[in-house]
Amino acid sequence: MLETTWFILWGVLWSVYFMLDGYDLGLGSLLPFLAKNDTERRIIHRAMGPFWDGNEVWLITAGGVTFAAFPTTYAMMFSSLYSALMLILFALIFRGVALAFRGEVDNPRWKAFWDGCLVVGSFLPALLFGVAFANIFRGLPIDAAGIYRGNLFTLLNPYGLLGGVLFVCLFLVHGSLWLAVKTAGALQARAGAMAGRLWPVLLVVAAMFLLGTRTQTPLFNNYQARPVLLLIPTLAVASLIYTYVLIRRAAWWQAWFASSLTIVSITLFGVVGLYPNLFPSSLAPAASLTAFNSASSPLTLKIMLGVALTFVPLVIAYQTWVHFLFKDKVTEQDVTYDEGY
Amino acid sequence: MDVLMLSRLQFAGATFFHFLFVPLTLGLSIxxxxxxxxxxRTGDQDYRRMARFWGKIFIINFAVGVVTGITLEFQFGTNWARYSKYVGDIFGSLLAIEATLAFFLESTFLAVWIFGWKRLSPKLHCLCIWLVAFASSMSALWILIANAWMQHPVGFVLRNGRAELSDFLAVVTQPFAFQIFFHTVSGAYILGGFFVMGVSAYHLLRQQETAFFTKSFRLALTFALIFAVAEVVQGHIHGAEVAKLQPTKLASMEALWDTQANAPQVLFLIPDEKNERNLVEWGKIPGALSLLAYHSSQATVKGLKDFSPEDRPPVALTFVAFRVMVGLGFLFVLLTVVGWFKRRNLEASPGYLKIMLYAIPLPYLALQAGWIVTEVGRQPWIVYGLMRTKDAVSPIATSQVAISLAAFILVYSALGVLAFYLIGKQARRGPEPLAAAAGQGEES
Structure with missing residues (x-):
């Protein structure tokens, strides 16, 4: 029971991370396609400015919770996916530094360099998180001794890449919608149009992913055993379609929420299908790591449950407050105000 | 080189680099x-400008600290999988608690502070930076509780082929953790103080914004003086704890080879690890080491020869690092005490100001040396007495680690140069003009 509770929490933390960092990873990737001049680029920076760092802490928490609740999975998952994870970490370094350093020197080449870093540093994690999770859904070549028999390229199989493209598309739509929420005028129109153009691509990729999941992974076994769980993929499909309805109505806030729900439910669809596996082996089923054979001791799980149930709601409360505090649209005045200093 | 050596180099490099930025975050936030x-409280606009000027530097420094910290959390899994599996039940939960309790608070409210100058009332805005300062030190506390557990594991049982938590309170309240915490954050506060004094000295020497920088200097001086004195006193108590809990580390810090009662403190010596002796020993104070470590000049201090060679840390490095740290620690007391007597008329002491300007790197050096003592002195153990570093490494391909290490060296070198260039640029630029400060709100 304790293990299952933690498995669910684990899935929820990752899906919240994807929902939150998803919009600034998507928006960062789209920077050159949405901004026409430096002022617009600064507005885009500013649209994520107060939020991106707080969003990224969800990754640290998701990683930390994997370590705390399922240390064997943490050890196996992160050492097996070594190169992919290192690429993500370096990309996130460039992303974070780009956001912090860009405005420090007033030189077009300096700014162009960091804009490039922001794009690459946002796009790569979006792609690689998708690749990694799709491969986990599919199972990895782990032998009976618990050693990963593969490398970075093993992960780049068709289904893995499909997962990567799905995450990229989800985040691009999500990021465009965020910008549409945070801006007005031409930039908002461009962001909204971008979301509208990307959505059909997302729909096709999502459909392919669903089909791929049916044929390439054992995820649907859990859904056959308990059909009530099919509510989760149904919710994913419904919120994905409703996102488009809201985009057509130019209801940006609502569309962003629908897109958030899509990301969360797609992640949870995968995680629920995975249960009780956390890191399944495609070579030796007995070597698969599950919520039960890789969990921490009951004492640690209980203490951490107390910590999580006390502090995560608190975090959600103050981060929600921050989003309300900075709910206004970013204007040209906001980004030129401090020019003198 | 093998995976073990490459992973050690990578982790050491990444940790030291991360810790170039963390102490300034800890000290400057307060x-x-x-x-x-x-x-x-006073409405003095200079103090608002001070918060904004030092805040600008803080933000640049903080960003590098954050991005280099994330890689550390994940490296326990990527490079030290066997360690993570063996002690994750205890160690992993401490890291997770740090993120949930402290890091969320720190990151979220720093953003509010940066972008909230006009949106929040002055009191609420001020509360945000206090939350950042509190959360930074809280973050340090949990990380150091985790580190203390690696130095002196408590509250666990060996079960199911791993170390499992048996007493959470024992882990989070062990006195050694608080020694390490106090020692580390005091060092960081000294660094913050010296940084502000050094940059202020630069401007005072050029007679720019003298009122502004005199106020900054004096505040930082008081702060650094308190913690420099506290650090020396506490450092002594801390050392006595090490003597009890980690005898091999203490013997290496002092390059003491033979177990002896009435052990001397040697003022100058050159250790010769290969031949298990010291080449030169000048200025012996009989009984002083026994007195310092056990509060009795007759006490017996264990020498390195009491431990088999495979249980000893690298002696020369631990010894030199310890001397550097202690020497600098006393120098910080001297410099801040001298400053205290000059505080009313700083501009009349250009010589002192010049020394303080060039003293900026010294606390950085002291803190890095301190971590060498802690971490190198713990070797060959990753968890003292429980797990050896060589048994902790991931079963992964050497090429992967070689490539990532090369990437770390390349990226971190560039990042380090850039970060210090930007911090220096901002520091030299000085504060925004008074008129602008009153009207200006948010950062771009």
Missing amino acids: LIAIMETVYV
Whole structure:
């Protein structure tokens, strides 16, 4: 029971991370396609400015919770996916530094360099998180001794890449919608149009992913055993379609929420299908790591449950407050105000 | 080189680099919070400008600290999988608690502070930086509780082929953790103080914004003086704990080869690890080491020869690092005490100001040396007495680690140069003009 509770929490933390960092990873990737001049680029920076760092802490928490609740999975998952994870970490370094350093020197080449870093540093994690999770859904070549028999390229199989493209598309739509929420005028129109153009691509990729999941992974076994769980993929499909309805109505806030729900439910669809596996082996089923054979001791799980149930709601409360505090649209005045200093 | 050596180099490099930025975050956040509090209470615009000027530097420094910290959390899994599996039940939960309790708070409220100058009332805005300062030190506390557990594991049982938690309170309240915490954050506060004094000295020597920088200097001086004195006193108590809990580390810190009662403190020596002796020993003070370590000049101090060679840490490095740290620690007391007597008329002491300008790197050096003592002195153990570093490494391909290490060296070198260039640029630029400060709100 304790293990299952933690498995669910684990899935929820990752899906919240994807929902939150998803919009600034998507928006960062789209920077050159949405901004026409430096002022617009600064507005885009500013649209994520107060939020991106707080969003990224969800990754640290998701990683930390994997370590705390399922240390064997943490050890196996992160050492097996070594190169992919290192690429993500370096990309996130460039992303974070780009956001912090860009405005420090007033030189077009300096700014162009960091804009490039922001794009690459946002796009790569979006792609690689998708690749990694799709491969986990599919199972990895782990032998009976618990050693990963593969490398970075093993992960780049068709289904893995499909997962990567799905995450990229989800985040691009999500990021465009965020910008549409945070801006007005031409930039908002461009962001909204971008979301509208990307959505059909997302729909096709999502459909392919669903089909791929049916044929390439054992995820649907859990859904056959308990059909009530099919509510989760149904919710994913419904919120994905409703996102488009809201985009057509130019209801940006609502569309962003629908897109958030899509990301969360797609992640949870995968995680629920995975249960009780956390890191399944495609070579030796007995070597698969599950919520039960890789969990921490009951004492640690209980203490951490107390910590999580006390502090995560608190975090959600103050981060929600921050989003309300900075709910206004970013204007040209906001980004030129401090020019003198 | 094998995976073990490459992983050690990578982790050491990544940790030391991360810790070039963390101490300034810890120290400067409190100083900025004090500055803004003075502004809120007195309405003195200079203090608002001070919070904003030092805040700009803080933000650049903080960003590098954050991005280099994330890689550390994940490296326990990527490079030290066997360690993570063996002690994750205890160690992993401490890291997770750090993120949930402290890091969320720190990151979220720093953003509010940066972008909230106009949106929040001065009091609420000031509260944000206090939350950042509190959360930074809280973050350090949990990380150091985790580190203390690696130095002196408590509250666990060996079960199911791993170390499992048996007493959570024992882990989070062990006195050694608080020694390490106090020692580390005091060092960081000294660094913050010296940084502000050094940059202020630069401007005072050029007679720019003298009122502004005199106020900054004096505040930082008081802060650094308190913690420099506290650090020396506490450092002594801390050393006595090490003597009890980690005898091999203490013997290496002092390059003491033979177990002896009435052990001397040697003022100058050159250790010769290969031949298990010291080449030169000048200035022996009989009984002083016994007195320092056990509060009795007759006490027996264990020498390195009591431990088999495979249980000893690298002696020369631990010894030199310890001497550097202690020497600098006393120098910080001297410099801040001298400053205390000059505080009313700083501009009349250009010589002292020049020394303080060039002293900026010294606390950085002291802190890095301190971590060498802690971490190298713990070797060959990753968890003292429980797990060896060589048994902790991941079963992964050497090429992967070689490539990532090369990437770390390349990226971190560039990042280090850039970060210090930007911090220096901002520091030299000085504060925004008074008129602008009153009207200006948010950062771009």
